[in-house]
Amino acid sequence: MTSTSSDLVNDFGDGEEIGSHHYRAWVGPPEYYDRIGALQFCALATLGLREHHALLDVGCGSLRGGRLSVMYLRPGNYYGIEPAAWALEDGKQAHLGDGLLAGKQPTFSNDDNYTLTTFGRQFDYVMVHSVFTHAPAVQISRCLAQAREVLHAGSVLVGTFLEGEADHVGDDWVYPWVTEYTKDTITRLVREAGLACVHLDWPHPFDQRWFLAVDPATPIDVDGLDLGSAFSYPTYLQDELEQYSGPRRSHVDYLREDLAKRAEGKRHLPR
Numbered sequence: 218m219t220s221t222s223s224d225l226v227n228d229f230g231d232g233e234e235i236g237s238h239h240y241r242a243w244v245g246p247p248e249y250y251d252r253i254g255a256l257q258f259c260a261l262a263t264l265g266l267r268e269h270h271a272l273l274d275v276g277c278g279s280l281r282g283g284r285l286s287v288m289y290l291r292p293g294n295y296y297g298i299e300p301a302a303w304a305l306e307d308g309k310q311a312h313l314g315d316g317l318l319a320g321k322q323p324t325f326s327n328d329d330n331y332t333l334t335t336f337g338r339q340f341d342y343v344m345v346h347s348v349f350t351h352a353p354a355v356q357i358s359r360c361l362a363q364a365r366e367v368l369h370a371g372s373v374l375v376g377t378f379l380e381g382e383a384d385h386v387g388d389d390w391v392y393p394w395v396t397e398y399t400k401d402t403i404t405r406l407v408r409e410a411g412l413a414c415v416h417l418d419w420p421h422p423f424d425q426r427w428f429l430a431v432d433p434a435t436p437i438d439v440d441g442l443d444l445g446s447a448f449s450y451p452t453y454l455q456d457e458l459e460q461y462s463g464p465r466r467s468h469v470d471y472l473r474e475d476l477a478k479r480a481e482g483k484r485h486l487p488r
């Protein structure tokens with residue numbers, strides 16, 4: 218029987234087994250679905266994702282994290298790859314529905330060979346969350362080589378993996394069981410793809426490790442990483458400088474000017 222959008226919206230999958238045929242359980246413990254989704258979006262926003270950026274979500278599953286990015290990004294800026302077509306379809310119905318699908322115009326592919334070039338464009342951010350935690354090394358290499366093709370000089374790939382004392386051996390996808398790699402192996406695989414690797418000491422409920430892969434010509438100094446700077450007051454002041462090339466206005470000055478314009482009838486703020 219086909220589930221309708223309203224069935225899915227109210228079906229949280231509590232108690233369903235990980236990896237089972239439920240759009241939430243498919244990607245992990247249903248009880249953590251909200252947090253792991255929020256975590257992915259927080260990571261991207263902290264690393265500077267803005268609404269005008271283009272994001273590619275590799276192995277986007279049922280849009281656990283993707284739903285928040287679709288909502289945030291400007292129309293046409295979210296792209297997802299997910300071979301489990303049923304999980305993606307259920308996620309689209311549960312989280313987006315026809316209205317958001319039409320309004321936000323996300324683009325999807327069911328490619329199962331990490332063909333990141335399938336969309337024929339580059340991306341500002343590529344998210345690969347909880348995918349290398351199940352992938353053999355040969356698939357990680359393929360994904361990273363493809364990522365190299367779709368990243369430009371300022372792009373960032375955000376990935377996770379499970380750190381182990383030894384590397385997983387095998388050439389097949391492992392699911393819902395997991396694969397582990399040493400940090401050195403992940404660094405090597407990223408470098409072999411022609412990218413630079415930065416490991417981040419960030420939290421993750423399932424102890425996955427975060428790393429970034431970037432163009433080696435524009436390396437990121439992890440110690441100097443200005444995380445969350447998009448939200449900072451200095452960045453606001455810098456924006457003021459760049460946009461108006463005048464004196465930096467404090468937010469109070471900004472408000473005062475805008476309100477004065479409204480009082481003069483020069484500008485109508487939305488009510």
Ligand SMILES: C[S@@+](CC[C@H](N)C(=O)[O-])C[C@H]1O[C@@H](n2cnc3c(N)ncnc32)[C@H](O)[C@@H]1O
Pocket residue numbers: 243244245275276277278279280281282298299300301304328329330331345346347348390
């Ligand atoms: C643990 S889930 C993570 C889903 C999503 N990234 C998230 O964190 O919410 C792993 C996903 O990778 C997908 N997957 C499996 N093989 C893949 C492949 N070759 N390319 C892309 N995704 C794949 C699975 O179908 C599954 O949806």
